[in-house]
Amino acid sequence: MAAAFLVADSDRLSLGMEVQHKPSKEYLEDLSHGNLDGFPDFLTERSSDIVDLLLDHNRISIIPKLIGNFTNLVLLDVSFNSLRYISSEIVRLEHLQMLHARNNLLDDDSLPKDMGLMKSLQVINLSGNAFSEFPMQLTEMTALKCLQLGANNIVHIPPEIANLKRLEVLYLGGNKLTELPEEVGCLSNLVSLYLCDNQLLSLPRSMVGLQHLRSLSLHNNHISTLPPEIVKLNLVELSLRNNPLVVRFVQDMVLDPPSLLELAGRVIKVKNIKYEPNSLPSNLIDYLDSAQHCVNPKCKGVFFTSRVEHVKFVDFCGKYRLPLLEYLCSSRCKTSPLIYGSSESESEEELPVVSKMRKVLLG
Numbered sequence: 001m002a003a004a005f006l007v008a009d010s011d012r013l014s015l016g017m018e019v020q021h022k023p024s025k026e027y028l029e030d031l032s033h034g035n036l037d038g039f040p041d042f043l044t045e046r047s048s049d050i051v052d053l054l055l056d057h058n059r060i061s062i063i064p065k066l067i068g069n070f071t072n073l074v075l076l077d078v079s080f081n082s083l084r085y086i087s088s089e090i091v092r093l094e095h096l097q098m099l100h101a102r103n104n105l106l107d108d109d110s111l112p113k114d115m116g117l118m119k120s121l122q123v124i125n126l127s128g129n130a131f132s133e134f135p136m137q138l139t140e141m142t143a144l145k146c147l148q149l150g151a152n153n154i155v156h157i158p159p160e161i162a163n164l165k166r167l168e169v170l171y172l173g174g175n176k177l178t179e180l181p182e183e184v185g186c187l188s189n190l191v192s193l194y195l196c197d198n199q200l201l202s203l204p205r206s207m208v209g210l211q212h213l214r215s216l217s218l219h220n221n222h223i224s225t226l227p228p229e230i231v232k233l234n235l236v237e238l239s240l241r242n243n244p245l246v247v248r249f250v251q252d253m254v255l256d257p258p259s260l261l262e263l264a265g266r267v268i269k270v271k272n273i274k275y276e277p278n279s280l281p282s283n284l285i286d287y288l289d290s291a292q293h294c295v296n297p298k299c300k301g302v303f304f305t306s307r308v309e310h311v312k313f314v315d316f317c318g319k320y321r322l323p324l325l326e327y328l329c330s331s332r333c334k335t336s337p338l339i340y341g342s343s344e345s346e347s348e349e350e351l352p353v354v355s356k357m358r359k360v361l362l363g
Contacts, residue, residue, distance in 0.1 A: 166189055167187050214234065
């Protein structure tokens with residue numbers, strides 16, 4: 001189930017890179033869902049004319065040598081087959097930009113050793129296969145913008161990944177990674193990094209170099225701390241659920257000291273000090289009227305603009321644990337003992353924990 005979710009999710013990532021490529025039907029050959037166990041003979045008759053070749057959802061086990069005849073191919077989709085082997089003749093496809101081979105049986109010996117010579121490839125999707133090692137050939141494809149290797153068994157990322165300077169999307173979710181190399185910080189054009197569903201314990205400090213990174217997916221790992229440098233990133237989305245660090249992350253949310261105006265207003269409200277409309281300026285009257293009561297039933301405090309954001313996990317329908325955001329008057333005030341748990345739901349709740357982030361997924 002997890003692998004299916006990962007692959008489906010990663011499939012959407014490269015969509016934005018493909019929509020600009022729309023060849024006419026004259027150059028498109030769609031043989032998907034055709035119950036094929038090989039390349040039909042009639043394909044060779046017009047191989048040089050085909051720009052997009054769709055062979056997904058069949059029973060094909062190898063990409064044969066004749067693939068080298070498709071010299072004008074730009075997109076090849078052989079996903080959802082039984083692929084175990086890709087012929088080295090694929091290296092001859094000098095115009096190939098997008099290769100989709102997700103949900104197959106490809107392993108560490110399936111790719112051609114000289115596949116790194118394919119300098120035109122920009123999008124590769126090899127999710128849902130049987131790789132236990134990161135294919136080194138991929139580190140030589142310097143034009144890559146989107147690389148998807150989710151739902152495999154990869155345990156190590158080589159430092160040579162630093163060669164992929166143009167990479168914008170890197171999907172490594174659903175593997176067996178326990179650490180990342182410092183060289184990940186060299187991927188300066190990275191916009192989306194998916195590391196969910198691994199066994200990561202920490203992140204390298206070098207990630208501070210990912211100044212274009214907007215989305216970082218870390219849920220379902222074993223991360224207990226984040227490097228302080230992560231606050232320097234311009235993240236829009238950060239997914240953290242099902243990690244030990246959630247407790248510490250929530251508890252460490254910083255409260256700005258209340259202003260003298262705030263403190264004075266709180267005293268007036270809590271002590272129920274009387275005041276007349278003609279005894280104070282109208283702006284102070286409006287300010288005092290804007291007081292909000294603390295949601296803690298055991299607390300009689302109020303607040304105006306200085307407040308604590310407090311995440312509380314609540315059972316929903318006996319199945320899901322939803323993170324709800326409350327506002328308290330101070331960091332010492334709690335509505336009830338917090339239950340920091342993991343959500344069994346795959347829904348993503350929006351939590352405005354950090355002002356420059358639009359979404360922080362905690363539970």
